[in-house]
Amino acid sequence: MADKSSSNAYWAANVRVILISLAIWFFCSFGLGIILRPALKGIHVGGADLGFWMAQNGSIYVFLVLIFAYAAKMNKLDKEYGVEE
Amino acid sequence: MDQFTLNLIVVGATFALYIGIAIWARAGSTAEFYAAGRGVNPIMNGMATGADWMSAASFISMAGIIALSGAGGYQQSAFLMGWTGGYVLLALLLAPYLRKFGKFTVPEFIGDRFYSGTARLVAVICLIVISVTYVIGQMRGVGVTFSRFLEVSTDMGLYIGAAIVFAYAVLGGMKGITYTQVAQYVVLIIAYTIPAIFISLQLTGSFLPQLGLIGGYAPQGGDVSMLAKLDQVVTELGFTAYTADSTNMFNMVLFTMSLMIGTAGLPHVIIRFFTVPKVADARSSAGWALVFIALLYTVAPAVGSMARLNLTTTFWPGAATGSALSAPALSLADIDGKPELSWINTWKATGLLDFADKNGDGMIQYFNEPAAVTAANKALADASKALADAAADADKAALEAAVTEATTARDAALAEAKLGDKSLAELGLVGNELTKVDNDIMVLANPEIAALPGWVVALVAAGGLAAALSTAAGLLLAISSAVSHDLIKGSINPNISEKGELLAARISMGFAIVVATYLGLNPPGFAAQVVALAFGLAAATIFPALMMGIFSKRINKQGAILGMLAGLVFTAVYIFLYLGWFFIPGTNVYANTAANHFFGISPLSIGTVGALVNFVVAYVVSSMTAEPPAEVQDLVESIRIPKGAGAAAHH
Numbered sequence: 001m002a003d004k005s006s007s008n009a010y011w012a013a014n015v016r017v018i019l020i021s022l023a024i025w026f027f028c029s030f031g032l033g034i035i036l037r038p039a040l041k042g043i044h045v046g047g048a049d050l051g052f053w054m055a056q057n058g059s060i061y062v063f064l065v066l067i068f069a070y071a072a073k074m075n076k077l078d079k080e081y082g083v084e085e
Numbered sequence: 086m087d088q089f090t091l092n093l094i095v096v097g098a099t100f101a102l103y104i105g106i107a108i109w110a111r112a113g114s115t116a117e118f119y120a121a122g123r124g125v126n127p128i129m130n131g132m133a134t135g136a137d138w139m140s141a142a143s144f145i146s147m148a149g150i151i152a153l154s155g156a157g158g159y160q161q162s163a164f165l166m167g168w169t170g171g172y173v174l175l176a177l178l179l180a181p182y183l184r185k186f187g188k189f190t191v192p193e194f195i196g197d198r199f200y201s202g203t204a205r206l207v208a209v210i211c212l213i214v215i216s217v218t219y220v221i222g223q224m225r226g227v228g229v230t231f232s233r234f235l236e237v238s239t240d241m242g243l244y245i246g247a248a249i250v251f252a253y254a255v256l257g258g259m260k261g262i263t264y265t266q267v268a269q270y271v272v273l274i275i276a277y278t279i280p281a282i283f284i285s286l287q288l289t290g291s292f293l294p295q296l297g298l299i300g301g302y303a304p305q306g307g308d309v310s311m312l313a314k315l316d317q318v319v320t321e322l323g324f325t326a327y328t329a330d331s332t333n334m335f336n337m338v339l340f341t342m343s344l345m346i347g348t349a350g351l352p353h354v355i356i357r358f359f360t361v362p363k364v365a366d367a368r369s370s371a372g373w374a375l376v377f378i379a380l381l382y383t384v385a386p387a388v389g390s391m392a393r394l395n396l397t398t399t400f401w402p403g404a405a406t407g408s409a410l411s412a413p414a415l416s417l418a419d420i421d422g423k424p425e426l427s428w429i430n431t432w433k434a435t436g437l438l439d440f441a442d443k444n445g446d447g448m449i450q451y452f453n454e455p456a457a458v459t460a461a462n463k464a465l466a467d468a469s470k471a472l473a474d475a476a477a478d479a480d481k482a483a484l485e486a487a488v489t490e491a492t493t494a495r496d497a498a499l500a501e502a503k504l505g506d507k508s509l510a511e512l513g514l515v516g517n518e519l520t521k522v523d524n525d526i527m528v529l530a531n532p533e534i535a536a537l538p539g540w541v542v543a544l545v546a547a548g549g550l551a552a553a554l555s556t557a558a559g560l561l562l563a564i565s566s567a568v569s570h571d572l573i574k575g576s577i578n579p580n581i582s583e584k585g586e587l588l589a590a591r592i593s594m595g596f597a598i599v600v601a602t603y604l605g606l607n608p609p610g611f612a613a614q615v616v617a618l619a620f621g622l623a624a625a626t627i628f629p630a631l632m633m634g635i636f637s638k639r640i641n642k643q644g645a646i647l648g649m650l651a652g653l654v655f656t657a658v659y660i661f662l663y664l665g666w667f668f669i670p671g672t673n674v675y676a677n678t679a680a681n682h683f684f685g686i687s688p689l690s691i692g693t694v695g696a697l698v699n700f701v702v703a704y705v706v707s708s709m710t711a712e713p714p715a716e717v718q719d720l721v722e723s724i725r726i727p728k729g730a731g732a733a734a735h736h
Contacts, residue, residue, distance in 0.1 A: 011725050015636075018177050025173050029166045034337055038330055046299025047310020052328050055162035056386040057295060060169045060379050067176045067372035074181075075365055083728045085363050 010081035017073055021066050029059040088539050092234045095543035096550060099272050100249060103554075106268055107253030107261045115583055118258030118590050119189040119566050120359045125263055127366040131373025133266035134357045136273065136551065137559035138348075138374070139381060140219075141226025143168070144273060144552035149524030152389035157329035162386075163337055167344025169375060169382050174349040174628075176371035180358040182635045182724045184367035189359060190563075191352045191627060192571040198634040200717050201642040202576060207649050209571045211626040212352045213564060217604070219351075219619045220560040220597075224605025226553035233435060233529070234546035240606055246554060247602040254558045255594045262558045263360060269551035274380055276548025279541055280531040281384045284391050287535060294387035304405050315394045318404045322397070323453035323504055327390060336685050343692035347620030350628030353556075353563035364727035392527040395534055399426070400451040400519060410505055410512075414448040428533035432526055439521035444513055451519035452504055461498035462516050465491040561601065565594035618660060621688075625652035625695025633703055635725070638718045640703050643710045648703030656695035660688045 032040065037051025045053040078084035112118040125133070151161040186194050192212060196205025224243055231242025253261045278294070285297030288304070289311050301307030302314040309317075316326045331337045348354065357374075358367045398405040403412025420429050432438040440449045468491040472484040499510040509515070529549070532541040569590040574581050581589065626649045633640040633648070640648075661667065663677040675681040677688065686694065712718075723729070 007722065007726055014725075021173070021177055025170065029170055030338055030341065033162065033166060034331065034334060034341065046296070047301065047312050048299045049328070052159055052162075052312075053299060055159060056165055057298065057383050059166050060375075060383055063169055063173050064372065064375055064379060066173055067375060068369070070177055071365070071368040071372055074368060078365065078727055083726045085365065085727050085730050 006081055007083065010077065010083055013077055013081070014074065017070065017077070021070050024062065025066055028054060028062040033059050086539070088542060089236060091539045091543040092546050095540065096235065096547050099268075099547045099551065102268055103249065103265045104252055106264045107257045110257050110261045110264045112256070112258035112260045112587070115189075115570075115586050115590065117260045118587055119562075119570065120356075121258075121260040121263045123360060123362055125360040125362075127361050127370035128373050129267055130263070130357060130361050130366075130370045131375075132270045132377050133263045134354065134370070134374035135377030135381075136266040136270035136555035137357060138168075138354055138378060138556070139273065139552055140223055140556035141230070141549065141553035142222065143381065143385075144277065145226065145230070145525045145528050145549050148385045148389040148392065149527035150389075151386060152393040152527050153522060153524055155325065156332060157325040158327045158386070158390055158393070159329060160331050160337070163341040163344060165382055165386060167341045168348060169378060170341070171345040171348025172371050172375040172378070174345060175354070175358070176368055179349060179355065179628075179631055179635070180367040180371050181364045181727070183355060183631070184358050184361065185364050185724045185727060185730050187359075187730060189356075190566050190570050191355055191631070192567055193575070195627075195630055195634065195645070196571070196575065198717065198720065199630075199640075199642040199645040200714065201646065204630075204642055204646050204649075205571060205575060207646055207653075208627065208630065209567050211622060211649065211653060212567050215351065215619050215623050215627075216353060216560045216564045216567075217601070219353075220557055220564070220601045221604045221608055223553050223557035223560065224601050225608060227550065227557065228605060230546065230549040230553060234543075234549075243602060243605050246550070246557070247598055247605075250554055250558050250561065251595065251598050254561055254598070255591050258590065258594075259356075259360060259562055262555075262562055265558070266555045269555040270377060272544075273548040273551040273555075274377070276544040276551075277381050277388075277528075278384055280535060280537060280545065281388050281391075283537055284395065284531060284535045285387060288391050288394060294384045294391075298387040298390060311394070312390065315390055315397075318394065318397050318401070318409055321404075321409045321505060322401070322451065323455070327393070333679065333685050336682075336687055336690050339686055339690035339693045343624050343690050344620055346628045346696055347624040347692055350623035350626070350631070351619070352567075352623075352627065353559040355627075355631075356563055356566070357559070364730045388531065389527060392531055392534070396522065396527075397451070399429075399534070400449060414450045416448045417442060418447065420449070425536055428530055431533070432530050437521070437523035437526045437529070438519075440519050443518050444515045446513060449518045450514055452514070452517055454517040455498075455502045457498045458495075458502050458509065458516060461491070461495040465495045467491075557601070561594060561597045564597045565590055568593040568597070618657075621656045621660060621692035621695060622653060624692030625656040625699055629696050629699040629703065633700070635721070638721045639712055640707045641710055641713045644703040644705075644707030647706050648699040651702040652695045652699030655698045656691055659683075659691045659695075663688045 033051060033055035037055070040050045043050040045058070116122050147164055150164065151158050154161045183194060188194060188197070192205045192208035195208040196202060224246065227246030228239040228243035231237055231245060232239040235242070253265050257265070281294040282292060285291050285294040288302065289297035289300035290303040290307065291297040291300045297311065300311055302309050302311045305314065312328055316328055320326050358370060361367050361370050397409070400415045401409040402415060403409055420426050429438065433440070442449060468488045472481070472488055475481060475484055496510065499515065500508050502509045504512060529545065532545055569586060573589050574586050629652060630645055630649050633645065662674045665672040679685065679687070
């Protein structure tokens with residue numbers, strides 16, 4: 001195992017990435033898809049309003065991007081802190 | 086070749102494939118039985134997770150739940166976001182660390198992390214309650230799909246399905262299940278998307294259903310969007326607009342959240358991530374799982390909205406290019422005479438669709454019947470029945486007066502109720518004549534409504550069976566590993582040999598299948614509420630326990646045990662208050678209506694609050710009791726770092 005201080009720094013970096021990702025996760029699904037939908041009726045994605053599209057299709061695409069971005073970022077952090085398998 | 090023979094050939098071919106895979110992928114060790122030897126490629130694992138996750142409900146029912154919702158299609162978006170968003174939580178918060186921990190079951194992690202056999206036992210109980218309630222629905226799904234397409238009884242269908250699952254799950258364990266699920270995924274996704282592509286081409290001219298959803302409505306030249314057209318047609322017939330706003334935003338947020346954290350806490354989904362070789366693979370495998378799930382979930386809203394539009398324009402031919410009431414409704418003569426409409430009678434025979442020409446005008450008028458009209462019609466029917474049933478010597482005069490009075494009241498209700506700018510009385514209507522449209526028909530009848538060839542219909546049958554069988558197998562594995570690994574090896578007989586444990590695992594699997602089959606044959610009468618219970622409990626018990634176990638070193642065994650129990654009891658009691666104690670009809674304390682819900686929170690959404698209760702109780706109890714021992718804190722340190730995952734697997 002890597003030494004204690006570097007593994008603590010690795011964990012702190014990981015938690016930071018998680019918090020940023022979860023903020024995007026929440027904003028796109030619960031925010032744009034539900035809470036902000038009535039306020040954003042004027043914005044359209046094709047034949048749907050933004051909130052409707054985010055709730056039925058858009059947020060799923062965001063989820064996909066988030067997971068792969070997180071996986072890539074963590075692979076980089078694993079190497080940077082020397083904790084990769 | 087007739088449809089029945091085609092169905093038999095296609096379904097038979099897929100079953101032969103599953104059994105062939107099972108024989109090829111027999112499990113030789115417990116590591117293979119529980120975790121497929123940790124040698125599954127992350128993309129393959131993603132596909133298997135997709136099949137594992139997408140149940141009969143996702144495949145057959147979800148599009149219809151969205152399409153036919155009384156509150157409009159948007160309201161049901163909670164299912165779309167909830168059943169996909171949970172994978173973000175899995176990938177970021179649970180999967181990599183549980184893979185690093187490197188054991189076989191969810192209760193095993195909870196037992197080790199909270200250094201307590203009691204914690205492990207509580208987790209086993211939660212796991213079994215969640216998985217058993219869930220598996221009943223799958224067994225029913227297998228039986229129903231068989232009976233619909235292969236002309237056997239529902240019970241017979243269930244026996245056949247159970248025998249197939251028995252063959253490959255007992256033989257192959259996780260290894261057999263994983264590779265079978267890969268094949269099942271391919272079958273189900275092809276079966277789902279082909280009809281969707283054709284219906285999208287017909288209605289929007291777009292090859293991709295995802296673009297069709299936001300595309301223009303082709304039969305009117307594409308200037309009006311498909312969704313605007315759908316809104317126009319359904320509101321004209323008195324239904325809530327398809328894209329109408331949610332009436333209770335707070336509850337929609339809680340429901341979506343409950344489905345998300347419930348998804349991340351379902352044991353049969355979590356154990357899938359124990360099968361990949363490395364921690365990094367666990368992260369990306371969650372992404373691949375979502376890719377394969379998204380292929381169906383982004384198509385489902387298109388299938389739902391387009392099938393609803395198709396259904397409406399079929400019954401109101403005028404709606405195809407103008408307003409619904411601009412032309413007469415579909416006539417009985419057309420239903421019986423036109424070959425392209427033969428599906429209406431085919432599905433009427435299954436009971437999924439029903440109609441009645443109430444006003445005797447030879448046409449079937451489909452619209453949203455106002456509640457006052459429904460009540461008045463029922464009162465009239467009751468009064469007429471009382472008169473007809475009266476004994477010969479009874480006082481007929483009073484009963485005849487009651488019928489006259491009820492008729493007057495009914496006519497007043499019809500004159501009062503409006504459809505567009507005319508009253509129902511002026512339109513000559515007495516009630517909605519398309520009396521039943523089952524949710525499932527939106528997917529099952531889709532190929533026939535779109536006039537697709539017979540082999541597509543057969544493929545949909547195989548797809549529905551693949552979805553139900555793959556989920557049932559995954560759940561049965563989660564149950565059997567909890568019994569053989571957590572109960573037998575974990576507490577009853579820790580010295581059991583490798584060979585003995587493998588045998589125990591196979592016997593528990595066989596036993597689990599027998600129990601599931603029995604419950605599928607004799608469902609406790611709460612099939613519709615199963616989802617609420619399974620997701621609510623997973624959200625309130627397993628997800629918080631796992632997350633705190635990884636992200637906090639301070640949560641101790643007292644906190645974890647009391648937290649899980651508090652989440653379990655709180656969530657179950659709230660659900661029982663509205664749906665009856667242990668779902669026994671008539672024992673509910675409150676009627677399950679929005680007006681009765683505390684703060685407008687429906688029993689479906691309570692899992693989110695249950696999870697909060699779990700977190701708070703665990704935190705408060707832990708801060709009042711001793712901190713976990715040093716070796717447990719070291720364990721938490723070690724699972725947070727990917728390095729050394731291979732070694733941890735051998736224990």
